[in-house]
Amino acid sequence: MRRILADRSARAAVLGARAALALAAFALGLAEDGAAKPVTVADLLASSPTTDWRVPDPEDTLYMDLARGRIVIELASRVAPQHAANIRALARAHYFDGLAIVRVQDNYVVQWDDPEHRRPVPAAVRRSVEFTAAAAAEARFEPLPDRDVYAPQVGFLDGFPAARDPRSHLVWLAHCYGMVGAGRDDPPASDGTEMYAVIGNAPRQLDRNVALVGRVIKGMELLSSLPRGSGEMGFYAGSESAVPIRSMRIAADVPDAQRTPIEVLRTDSATFRALLEQRRERHEPWFKYSPDRIDLCNVPLPARAIPSAGR
C-alpha cells in the first residue's frame, strides 16, 4: 500500500533501527525488551497519565452553537481578565444569540459581531487594552528553545501560544491558527462584542495590536470550512447568507447533560515535552529530513473528550 503524506496525527509508525538509536537520547527510549516503540502523537497521548491533562474551568469555557455543531473556546482569563469578564457578561445577557458570523476571509479570520450595534451592551462590559499580559504573567511563561520570526522568544502561557520580550519583560498571546481575539477600534480598545478566530497561516503581525482572548479547543473545522465571503475583506455580501449563531453560553451556565466534557494536555507535563520533541525531531521513517526545530504555531495543543465521560 502506498504511503500517504505524513501528518500531524498519523497512525502508529514503528521506528527503524537508526531512528530508534537516535530516539534513545530523549525521554521516550526503548521498551524493556529493546523493541522499538511507536512515537506518533496519537501514541504519546494514548499512553499519557491522566494527571497530564487539565479540564478548563467551566467559567472559562465558551460554547458557540451553530446549526452545524458546537465550537468550544477556552478563554484566557488570566491573560485577558477584563475581556473574559466581558464575554461572560455578554454571553449571560444572550448578546450573541441570533447574531451571525458575518465575515470569513480565506487564510485569515472568521468574525462575528453585531454589525449595526443595535444590541444593548451590559453595563458591566468595560473597554480595555489587554494586548499584552499583566506583569505577573511573565513568571508563568514556559519558553520554547526554538527561534521565532516575530518575537525575541516564544513559548506558552497558561496553555496558550505566547511570546515574550526579555528586555521589556512583556509577554503576550500569539496569533496562531485557532486563536480567538477581540476586534478593536482605533484608538485601540475592545470589549469582546466583536470576536474573530484565526483560520489561516498565523497572522503574527497582529500580535500586540489586538487582545487575544482564547483558543478554539474543539470544533475548529466548523469555522474553517465555512464558505468564504465574496465581499471586501471576506465579508458576506450580496446573496450570501451570514451564518447564524444559535447561542453562545458559558459552560458553567449549561446543564451537565448539555455540556461537552473536554480536557486539554497540560503544557507543563512530561507528555507535552515528549510531544514537542517528537514534532521537532521527526523520527518517523517517512521523514528523510528532520527539521530539528518547530514553529510556535506548528506545536499541537491537544484537546480530547474526557475519557471517563464516555462520549
Added chain:
Amino acid sequence: MRRILADRSARAAVLGARAALALAAFALGLAEDGAAKPVTVADLLASSPTTDWRVPDPEDTLYMDLARGRIVIELASRVAPQHAANIRALARAHYFDGLAIVRVQDNYVVQWDDPEHRRPVPAAVRRSVEFTAAAAAEARFEPLPDRDVYAPQVGFLDGFPAARDPRSHLVWLAHCYGMVGAGRDDPPASDGTEMYAVIGNAPRQLDRNVALVGRVIKGMELLSSLPRGSGEMGFYAGSESAVPIRSMRIAADVPDAQRTPIEVLRTDSATFRALLEQRRERHEPWFKYSPDRIDLCNVPLPARAIPSAGR
C-alpha cells in the same frame, strides 16, 4: 463607524503624519503636493505598471475543475521539471478526470489521487526526487532579509516561496499556504499521481521531504472551505462524499474561450518590493505596533484577472 480587524487586503488607509515621514524612507514616498499617499496592498497593485506582472506559461498552468468552480495552479516547472512533465502527461491522459478529493485535514492539506491505483499511468511518467531544486536554481533565488524558523535563508524562486542553505548551496520550495505538492512513497519518490494543497499554517517540516510542484493562484477558497474528513488523517469516511474532480487540464490544451486569463505579480518588480515593505512595516493607522519583519509564508503573492481580458 467602528473599525474592523485590519487585514491583508484592507481598503485605502490614508497615512498619518508620523507614518508618512517614516514611509518617505522607502520607494513610495509622498505625492508631489506633499499629501500623504494611501499605502494598502490594493492601492499598490492598482497603481502598478503592467510590466510588473507576468502571465504564467499556459504549459505550466493547470486547471482543476470542480462542481464548485475552477482552481488554477501554476506549476513550478523549472524547480520540479520531471513532476511538471508528469502532471502535464497525466492531465493529457485525463488521468484525474472523475477522480476525487479524498482527504481534507483541517489546518493541513487537501489531497486528491486514485486511492485504488486502478488508472493506467502514462508511460512517460517517471518517478523522481525533486525535493530540492537543481544547482542552477540558486542563481535565481531572491532572498528576503527576514529570518526564518526552519531554514538559514528564505525568499523566492521563480515566483514561489523558497528557502536556501548558503553552505550547501541548496534551494527548495517552501510549504506555505496554497502550495501544491506531490505525495510520495517511502523510499522517497513521487510521480504526481497523488497531489495535495496546503490549507493550514505552513507545515514547513515537510520542506525537503516532499516535492512541491506549484501553487494555487486562483480558487484557493474552493479547496480550503471543503468539509473536513472525519476519518483518520482527514480522509473522507463513512457516509461522507469525496469531492469529484470534473477535469484537470493544462491551460495550453483548453480553447481560448474557456481559459481563465490570469497574471501574477513579478517577485523581481518594484511593486513587489514596495508590497514587502508595506507588509513588514505597518503604517496603517490601525496598527499600533509594527512588526518590522515578515514571515515568508505571510508575504502575499498577488494574482489577478488580466485587466485587458475584461473578465
